[in-house]
Amino acid sequence: MSNLDHGKFTRVTTLFHSLLGLDVFLLFFTGYAIMFNDELWWMLTLMGGASGVTAIHRITGIGLVALVIFWITLQVISSTGRSNFSKVLPAKDDVDAFIQDIQFVLGRADERHPSARQFGGYKADEVPLLSYIGKGVVFIFSIELTLLAISGLLIWSKTGLAAMFQTKAAAMAFVTFHGLLGVIMLMGVMFHIFEHGMHPAFYPVETKAFIPRSMVPEHHGDDDEEPDTTGIERLSLSPSWRTVSTIFGAMTVIGIVSVLIGSIFDEGYPVPRELAIGGGPASILLTIGINLGMVVLGVGLVLSMYGNVLRIRWEQQLERDERPAAADGGEPQTDGGQPEADDAESEH
Amino acid sequence: MTNTEDLPEVSGYSRVSVLISAVVGLAVAALALFWAQGFRIGYESLYRVNPSVEGGGIGSDWVFGNTIPALDFLIALIHAADVILGAFILVMVFIHWAAFQRLADQMREPGEDVNEAVAADGGSPARGDEQGGDSA
Numbered sequence: 001m002s003n004l005d006h007g008k009f010t011r012v013t014t015l016f017h018s019l020l021g022l023d024v025f026l027l028f029f030t031g032y033a034i035m036f037n038d039e040l041w042w043m044l045t046l047m048g049g050a051s052g053v054t055a056i057h058r059i060t061g062i063g064l065v066a067l068v069i070f071w072i073t074l075q076v077i078s079s080t081g082r083s084n085f086s087k088v089l090p091a092k093d094d095v096d097a098f099i100q101d102i103q104f105v106l107g108r109a110d111e112r113h114p115s116a117r118q119f120g121g122y123k124a125d126e127v128p129l130l131s132y133i134g135k136g137v138v139f140i141f142s143i144e145l146t147l148l149a150i151s152g153l154l155i156w157s158k159t160g161l162a163a164m165f166q167t168k169a170a171a172m173a174f175v176t177f178h179g180l181l182g183v184i185m186l187m188g189v190m191f192h193i194f195e196h197g198m199h200p201a202f203y204p205v206e207t208k209a210f211i212p213r214s215m216v217p218e219h220h221g222d223d224d225e226e227p228d229t230t231g232i233e234r235l236s237l238s239p240s241w242r243t244v245s246t247i248f249g250a251m252t253v254i255g256i257v258s259v260l261i262g263s264i265f266d267e268g269y270p271v272p273r274e275l276a277i278g279g280g281p282a283s284i285l286l287t288i289g290i291n292l293g294m295v296v297l298g299v300g301l302v303l304s305m306y307g308n309v310l311r312i313r314w315e316q317q318l319e320r321d322e323r324p325a326a327a328d329g330g331e332p333q334t335d336g337g338q339p340e341a342d343d344a345e346s347e348h
Numbered sequence: 349m350t351n352t353e354d355l356p357e358v359s360g361y362s363r364v365s366v367l368i369s370a371v372v373g374l375a376v377a378a379l380a381l382f383w384a385q386g387f388r389i390g391y392e393s394l395y396r397v398n399p400s401v402e403g404g405g406i407g408s409d410w411v412f413g414n415t416i417p418a419l420d421f422l423i424a425l426i427h428a429a430d431v432i433l434g435a436f437i438l439v440m441v442f443i444h445w446a447a448f449q450r451l452a453d454q455m456r457e458p459g460e461d462v463n464e465a466v467a468a469d470g471g472s473p474a475r476g477d478e479q480g481g482d483s484a
Contacts, residue, residue: 069369073369078361080360153380198444199448201451237456260431
């Protein structure tokens with residue numbers, strides 16, 4: 001068995017993550033159907049044109065406000081939330097983990113730093129709550145979501161904006177600011193999907209964010225038999241991993257580069273430069289690239305649903321096993337990172 | 349597979365704090381909706397006019413519209429942040445991509461015989477079997 005499978009999140013966190021993911025994906029699909037309407041015309045049409053898209057964007061935007069305020073309140077009023085604050089703060093270990101990751105890639109380190117392992121590694125109590133990437137995600141996404149929610153509400157209430165800034169042009173600047181801010185998050189989410197979908201041991205999705213900690217054993221029976229390290233060498237690689245991770249990695253890179261380039265041209269800020277609203281370069285390559293980025297998001301949405309399917313299956317399995325009660329500590333159903341015997345079953 | 353006795357005691361969020369947070373979240377969202385909607389009616393089409401500057405017609409005020417340099421600066425700043433963070437995110441993708449390749453190399457190839465692999469590096473067959481998790 002490996003030490004890679006320890007859960008870290010509570011049930012509330014896993015549920016919140018799924019809801020936030022669904023909401024943010026819908027905001028991305030609608031928001032970028034507006035911003036990149038040249039390239040994503042089909043998406044705009046599919047969601048009911050300008051009025052349909054803006055309606056969905058506003059409904060999910062209000063959903064985002066509710067989710068963000070819910071989470072902030074929960075972190076402040078609950079002892080569990082307050083005790084997590086210190087675990088989210090950046091520490092020297094995080095810098096070390098980043099440096100060691102580069103060394104690991106260059107072959108100068110044998111293992112990734114404990115603070116770099118997305119899914120634990122070592123024993124459960126020796127692993128930080130969040131990897132250095134996880135901390136970055138929490139920080140950047142928190143700032144982004146707050147700024148996006150505030151600027152989004154200001155745009156919604158245009159008269160409020162106009163009253164504040166006097167001119168239409170100034171109000172339009174907020175639309176641009178909102179869209180460009182979202183691009184940073186869009187690129188970050190693409191990386192997030194790649195990072196948690198294409199890890200060879202957990203491919204096609206890490207279950208940490210979906211199966212609550214309360215349902216995952218922290219120790220596998222006899223402690224003496226626990227491997228000292230992650231135990232990754234005991235796991236079998238999924239047959240499709242190399243092909244799929246290469247294609248998906250390429251799609252992620254193309255998607256990120258394309259939305260970045262697109263955001264430079266398609267900023268939608270009509271003052272006082274060329275007065276070209278949505279008139280970015282109609283490049284075929286850029287169109288393909290931005291569409292690939294949307295496919296990456298779509299894959300993320302599917303993987304999020306699949307993670308929840310795995311959780312339901314894991315719950316059912318726990319219920320079944322409770323009755324006979326003849327077992328040793330097995331592994332949760334992490335596809336791909338599974339021992340041979342279980343692989344075939346979990347693939348379907 | 350897993351005996352439920354092995355499952356950890358987890359002190360998660362209490363029901364009360366989850367409930368209070370949910371109520372606060374929904375209340376703030378409702379207030380935000382009220383605020384945003386309240387001002388909106390009748391003004392929706394105000395900014396949907398295509399500007400045409402030539403001849404000083406509709407849209408000429410776009411050109412001279414923004415008299416707040418701070419907003420121009422904000423746009424420039426967010427463009428810079430986009431590019432810098434985009435480049436950084438790409439670096440992180442490449443680092444992880446390469447790290448995943450190395451991790452994959454440490455794993456067994458698909459179809460590799462479990463017993464052979466363990467015997468080859470001197471491990472005991474029993475230890476190899478154990479990785480099945482539920483084989484006992």
